[in-house]
Amino acid sequence: SQQGEEDPQALSIQEGENATMNCSYKTSINNLQWYRQNSGRGLVHLILIRSNEREKHSGRLRVTLDTSKKSSSLLITASRAADTASYFCATDYGNNRLAFGKGNQVVVIP
Amino acid sequence: GAGVSQSPSNKVTEKGKDVELRCDPISGHTALYWYRQRLGQGLEFLIYFQGNSAPDKSGLPSDRFSAERTGESVSTLTIQRTQQEDSAVYLCASSLGWGDRTEAFFGQGTRLTVV
Numbered sequence: 216s217q218q219g220e221e222d223p224q225a226l227s228i229q230e231g232e233n234a235t236m237n238c239s240y241k242t243s244i245n246n247l248q249w250y251r252q253n254s255g256r257g258l259v260h261l262i263l264i265r266s267n268e269r270e271k272h273s274g275r276l277r278v279t280l281d282t283s284k285k286s287s288s289l290l291i292t293a294s295r296a297a298d299t300a301s302y303f304c305a306t307d308y309g310n311n312r313l314a315f316g317k318g319n320q321v322v323v324i325p
Numbered sequence: 326g327a328g329v330s331q332s333p334s335n336k337v338t339e340k341g342k343d344v345e346l347r348c349d350p351i352s353g354h355t356a357l358y359w360y361r362q363r364l365g366q367g368l369e370f371l372i373y374f375q376g377n378s379a380p381d382k383s384g385l386p387s388d389r390f391s392a393e394r395t396g397e398s399v400s401t402l403t404i405q406r407t408q409q410e411d412s413a414v415y416l417c418a419s420s421l422g423w424g425d426r427t428e429a430f431f432g433q434g435t436r437l438t439v440v
Contacts (some may be wrong), residue, residue, distance in 0.1 A: 246425060257416060257431035265425070303368065307427045311356065311375065317367030
């Protein structure tokens with residue numbers, strides 16, 4: 216069953232603004248990963264944060280992890296039209312297997 | 326190959342026919358997933374293979390759906406007696422599947438349309 220759960224809301228922002236989305240999970244994890252999906256095809260891995268990490272950066276992406284609240288957030292800074300996509304979190308519960316959430320649609324308006 | 330390959334890219338079939346979808350994972354990846362994604366919806370887990378362990382078939386929606394994987398190579402997802410509600414994109418992903426190496430690599434999916 217899927218336990219990684221993003222806030223199930225569509226986000227619409229202006230180009231240049233920051234976009235934040237959240238993901239919660241239910242039990243202890245080994246790591247949490249974020250993926251992006253364009254045009255309803257294959258997902259692309261963005262970033263992985265381990266359970267002993269609190270924050271990680273990759274380019275304009277910033278991921279935080281709060282294991283006490285069992286939640287993670289993905290921040291996209293200075294958004295661009297090309298960031299328009301669906302974003303998924305996936306949790307690794309330590310059994311070498313990922314559980315994907317339902318995704319969060321982000322629309323960046325030029 | 327360089328990535329996960331799925332075939333066909335698109336499939337249109339008549340209601341009641343059987344279809345077979347193919348996934349070629351990245352060489353050496355022990356874990357393989359199948360997901361279904363209906364238009365505008367999230368990922369729906371179907372089945373998970375990990376090495377020689379028994380697959381987790383808990384996501385298969387009905388007995389019309391089945392999947393096989395030979396060792397750590399190709400996987401096929403078969404849908405028998407297709408229905409219109411089976412129309413969706415079927416995504417396959419593979420990963421090394423151990424330790425911290427659980428990053429999933431996705432194929433481009435097979436878009437199935439049942440008419």
